[in-house]
Amino acid sequence: MLKINELKASVEEASILKGLNLTINPGEVHAIMGPNGSGKSTLASVLAGREEYEIEGGTVDFDGVDLLDMDATERARAGLFLAFQYPVEIPGVSNINFMRAAVNGKREHEGLEPIKGKAFLDMVKEKAKLVELDGRLRNRSVNEGFSGGEKKRNEIFQMAMLEPKLAILDETDSGLDIDALRIVSEGVNAMRSPERSFLVITHYQRLLDYIVPDVVHVLVDGRIVRSGGKELALELEEKGYDWIKEDIVA
Amino acid sequence: MDSAKPQLMDRPKAEARHAASEASGAALVSALDAILGVQADVALDAVPVPHRRVERWKYTPVASWWKDVLASDVNTVAAAGCEANPVPGLDAYRLVFVNGAFDAVASDLPVHTGVTCMPLSQRGNAKLQDTDSFSPETSDWFAGLNGRYSQEGLYLRVAQGVELDRPILIHHHTSGEGAFNVLRHDIALALNASVKMVQWSTAHAGAEGSVNVLTRADVGEGARLHIDKVQDEEGTVRHIAFEDIRQHRASHAEVHTITVRGAWVRNDLTFRINGEGAHAELNGAFLPGEGEFVDNHTTVDHCVAHCTSSENYKGILYGKSTGVFNGKVFVRPDAQKTNAYQQNANILASKKASINAKPELEIYADDVKCSHGCTVGQFDSDALFYARSRGVGLEAAKAMLVRAFIGDVLKGLAVLEVRLEVEHRLAEKHGWEVWSDHPNDEA
Numbered sequence: 001m002l003k004i005n006e007l008k009a010s011v012e013e014a015s016i017l018k019g020l021n022l023t024i025n026p027g028e029v030h031a032i033m034g035p036n037g038s039g040k041s042t043l044a045s046v047l048a049g050r051e052e053y054e055i056e057g058g059t060v061d062f063d064g065v066d067l068l069d070m071d072a073t074e075r076a077r078a079g080l081f082l083a084f085q086y087p088v089e090i091p092g093v094s095n096i097n098f099m100r101a102a103v104n105g106k107r108e109h110e111g112l113e114p115i116k117g118k119a120f121l122d123m124v125k126e127k128a129k130l131v132e133l134d135g136r137l138r139n140r141s142v143n144e145g146f147s148g149g150e151k152k153r154n155e156i157f158q159m160a161m162l163e164p165k166l167a168i169l170d171e172t173d174s175g176l177d178i179d180a181l182r183i184v185s186e187g188v189n190a191m192r193s194p195e196r197s198f199l200v201i202t203h204y205q206r207l208l209d210y211i212v213p214d215v216v217h218v219l220v221d222g223r224i225v226r227s228g229g230k231e232l233a234l235e236l237e238e239k240g241y242d243w244i245k246e247d248i249v250a
Numbered sequence: 251m252d253s254a255k256p257q258l259m260d261r262p263k264a265e266a267r268h269a270a271s272e273a274s275g276a277a278l279v280s281a282l283d284a285i286l287g288v289q290a291d292v293a294l295d296a297v298p299v300p301h302r303r304v305e306r307w308k309y310t311p312v313a314s315w316w317k318d319v320l321a322s323d324v325n326t327v328a329a330a331g332c333e334a335n336p337v338p339g340l341d342a343y344r345l346v347f348v349n350g351a352f353d354a355v356a357s358d359l360p361v362h363t364g365v366t367c368m369p370l371s372q373r374g375n376a377k378l379q380d381t382d383s384f385s386p387e388t389s390d391w392f393a394g395l396n397g398r399y400s401q402e403g404l405y406l407r408v409a410q411g412v413e414l415d416r417p418i419l420i421h422h423h424t425s426g427e428g429a430f431n432v433l434r435h436d437i438a439l440a441l442n443a444s445v446k447m448v449q450w451s452t453a454h455a456g457a458e459g460s461v462n463v464l465t466r467a468d469v470g471e472g473a474r475l476h477i478d479k480v481q482d483e484e485g486t487v488r489h490i491a492f493e494d495i496r497q498h499r500a501s502h503a504e505v506h507t508i509t510v511r512g513a514w515v516r517n518d519l520t521f522r523i524n525g526e527g528a529h530a531e532l533n534g535a536f537l538p539g540e541g542e543f544v545d546n547h548t549t550v551d552h553c554v555a556h557c558t559s560s561e562n563y564k565g566i567l568y569g570k571s572t573g574v575f576n577g578k579v580f581v582r583p584d585a586q587k588t589n590a591y592q593q594n595a596n597i598l599a600s601k602k603a604s605i606n607a608k609p610e611l612e613i614y615a616d617d618v619k620c621s622h623g624c625t626v627g628q629f630d631s632d633a634l635f636y637a638r639s640r641g642v643g644l645e646a647a648k649a650m651l652v653r654a655f656i657g658d659v660l661k662g663l664a665v666l667e668v669r670l671e672v673e674h675r676l677a678e679k680h681g682w683e684v685w686s687d688h689p690n691d692e693a
């Protein structure tokens with residue numbers, strides 16, 4: 001599904017990713033953990049196509065195509081989804097019209113006609129149920145005045161609407177209380193399938209109690225320095241990142 | 251181009267040159283008087299021709315072409331091909347003016363108790379409102395031109411307590427070359443009267459010349475006036491419009507100005523608030539494309555206490571276009587407890603576009619609440635990336651942000667059909683796919 005080879009990236013001349021390797025197979029859930037400033041969110045932004053980042057080397061193969069050759073829109077239409085750490089507010093654009101434009105963009109890419117009003121609204125209803133998204137939020141401006149939890153549920157709602165091949169969750173657990181964390185996680189788990197992969201970026205092991213990963217990676221200073229099963233997350237929680245850093249030095 | 255940079259010349263030379271230019275203009279005025287059979291009773295020469303050393307015209311150069319206006323062919327022939335109804339589905343009374351002439355066949359005047367509505371030329375001995383020392387005619391050359399040459403327009407009187415059941419649509423259409431369309435709409439609403447008006451201006455692709463429209467409205471005590479004004483002119487027509495609104499006690503007046511298309515447009519609005527408890531509202535959206543010029547000058551003059559005004563202008567400038575916004579608010583010494591709000595926000599959608607934006611507040615009363623904000627920016631890159639990360643194309647994402655940006659202005663339009671047609675025409679002009687924010691979608 002995703003094969004990252006020796007990826008190097010920088011922003012404003014500061015080198016952040018320094019040769020990152022990662023392979024995710026269809027249906028797998030991978031978690032990336034790591035200390036602040038290790039490059040976790042940069043990886044998410046680079047994969048989603050944020051143009052402020054400079055790619056300095058390496059390749060990314062996404063389901064058989066060169067991901068780095070596509071712009072942000074094309075990547076999304078090809079089936080990549082990023083759940084933002086800080087979802088953006090867009091005053092004046094209703095959530096529902098925003099999603100209609102997104103769904104129709106994907107359909108255009110697939111050679112389909114724009115979705116009919118009734119079918120779209122049925123789809124919205126069904127997917128909103130998944131994350132218990134209040135009906136009122138659908139008609140409000142995108143993320144405007146949403147609480148932290150509502151924003152994150154809205155991200156998962158959008159993911160459900162777009163049915164991506166690969167979803168990257170960038171610190172989706174930040175700012176969530178226990179109830180919201182459960183709802184968001186259940187939404188994600190309901191979407192797990194043999195064809196869909198997830199890359200879950202988090203600081204805390206807590207999220208991985210709910211979304212159980214197949215593989216856990218530790219990112220330090222722009223490289224993945226250790227990979228393992230879900231136990232690795234527990235070990236990190238117990239010993240902290242310094243343990244890994246010391247380990248690398250040693 | 252010879253007089254494009256008068257500020258670089260030494261002053262006496264520039265003045266002399268301008269005087270010479272005005273003198274040759276005066277000859278053209280005399281010639282025009284003869285063609286149109288105008289008695290020169292309006293002292294046009296008392297008002298100087300605009301030049302860039304006058305603050306009100308600093309960003310709006312006319313030196314290279316003002317004489318062309320006077321040298322027009324004075325094409326007043328009613329040309330065929332005027333759009334039947336520029337606003338589909340709008341149920342309205344209609345006055346159609348083609349190249350400045352009233353088109354009786356295409357018009358549908360209200361027959362309504364307490365409403366006198368007719369073309370200006372048919373009003374007989376009925377008097378127009380006086381111009382006083384504050385009127386634009388006494389301070390602006392183009393308004394003076396209107397005062398001298400306007401022979402047609404709308405004459406509207408609405409009696410006490412009468413609320414007109416349908417909007418009045420005034421359609422100005424220009425075709426052919428050498429147009430010199432000078433129109434004057436003279437409106438007076440008596441106590442508690444209420445009228446909604448739509449002013450819609452169109453021009454053919456090959457149209458060339460000038461359009462000069464002055465709307466004077468006296469809004470009586472407790473009366474309500476709504477004007478939705480839309481400019482969608484093809485060709486190379488230069489359009490200048492004045493709204494001179496006088497408000498009395500507890501009246502309510504709104505003008506919404508949407509410039510969809512226009513090679514050169516200047517809107518000059520003046521609201522004079524003379525009665526307590528009155529409210530003035532003026533909103534606008536302008537979206538000039540490649541080569542277009544749009545200027546919005548507004549003046550809100552709070553003369554008495556306990557009045558409110560609200561102003562919101564939004565500009566999005568594409569290609570090599572230029573915009574001007576100048577919003578003047580006077581709060582006179584007696585206008586205590588005034589609450590005046592002004593906002594002007596602009597997006598430069600192109601590196602070649604420019605906007606000259608200037609709020610001007612002159613406050614002489616001490617117990618007032620006046621706020622204003624003025625911004626110039628570009629598209630929000632975070633919002634664009636967010637939309638693109640959901641599979642929305644870059645241009646579609648920009649269109650989405652633009653529609654959101656001007657949404658509050660469009661929602662202020664008094665007539666729903668006008669709003670829908672404006673949205674449609676903007677989408678057509680800018681190549682937006684569909685306008686998905688249909689009001690029916692709003693739960």
